[in-house]
Amino acid sequence: MLGRDGNDAGLAGGAGGHTPLLLLGKITEILNVFTLREPALTLREIQRATGIPSSTVQRLATNLVAHGFLDRAGDRFRIGVKMAYWAAAAAREVDVLAVxxxxxxxxxxxxGETACFFRAEGEHRVCIAVAETRHGLRREMSVGRIAPVSVGAPGRVLLPQLTAGTITDRDELRKLIKQTAADHYAITVGERVDSASGVAAPAFDSAADLVGAVVVQGPTLRMPYEKCVEWVDLVVEHAERITRALGGRMPD
Incomplete structure (x- = not known):
């Protein structure tokens, strides 16, 4: 609770000198330190990661535990289980298509090219959203379009969600999964349709699970391999925008 003067009278144990925004900023810094790779941290580790004074970290962490934002076991802290309850309510109201x-x-x-969003359905991928190019020469794409998940740039991104049976060459499948997972993008030229190219990147939810694949696709005439490489950062950036808007995180 904040006092009438704006100090952190309740949440920070009655210590003064913090404006509400400054206090919230410090709390956010502390919560952001916890990741899937490092889910449990000591006060010293939190202090080192945030640069916040030790006394402030101790005071805020103690109060965050009291309010359910953090849980404590011995000398280690982790994100509170109650946070999952709050996050579930938020996720339920998120309209993925609106994002x-x-x-x-x-x-x-x-x-200038068609941008789509695919998700995996069994052994196929389905287009659930599309913004079509204004060029006359285009690849036809529409919401509900189904394609094999084993081919094309978005298929490469969605492959980790499926079994090895979706590609006949299992060694090639493993290679594709490993490479795409490491790069966080995929490029294909003429793989599914002759003279067609695509660049795709993944979007994730709050559990770092794959939600779907963002892809820019078009004729290879306008999207040669070099152009696809040039657009990788752009496609990844837009996929990350979706991840952030969904309250998601990249896998560690």
């Missing part, structure tokens, strides 16, 4: 569609339109406007 995805504006991002696809921005990506289409920047590249």
């Amino acid at each position: 995805v569609n504006p991002v696809l339109k921005d990506l289409r406007d920047v590249t």
